[in-house]
Amino acid sequence: MTGPLHSEAAAGRWLQLSLCEQLGNVGSEVSRALRWKSRDLRIATGAIHRALELIDLTLADPRYQVSVARLRELARTREVLVDFLLGSNEYRSTAESLSRYFDAYAMAAALARERSSRG
Numbered sequence: 374m375t376g377p378l379h380s381e382a383a384a385g386r387w388l389q390l391s392l393c394e395q396l397g398n399v400g401s402e403v404s405r406a407l408r409w410k411s412r413d414l415r416i417a418t419g420a421i422h423r424a425l426e427l428i429d430l431t432l433a434d435p436r437y438q439v440s441v442a443r444l445r446e447l448a449r450t451r452e453v454l455v456d457f458l459l460g461s462n463e464y465r466s467t468a469e470s471l472s473r474y475f476d477a478y479a480m481a482a483a484l485a486r487e488r489s490s491r492g
Contacts, residue, residue, distance in 0.1 A: 393482035400475025
């Protein structure tokens with residue numbers, strides 16, 4: 374890779390998002406990878422790389438550097454993703470379990486947006 378796949382996010386936009394928005398976006402790439410894994414490996418691989426880049430941006434977010442527990446969960450999430458998508462699936466994850474995990478963040482982000490738009 375020559376540069377960030379998500380150049381706008383890497384340029385700082387990512388730091389403006391809440392954790393739920395960040396992980397919801399990671400989940401979008403994970404869903405894309407899962408959907409394409411058996412149909413087009415090139416598209417799936419691109420989505421996997423983008424998901425890992427986004428989770429790495431989340432791990433580097435200074436807001437989470439003060440919480441060992443938060444960093445541990447984010448690092449474990451990355452580890453489980455790599456294990457399932459690229460490894461031997463030692464954790465025995467499923468596409469459904471990963472989808473549920475990330476969908477919960479996307480739903481929380483959507484609810485927060487809805488609440489803030491109502492005033």
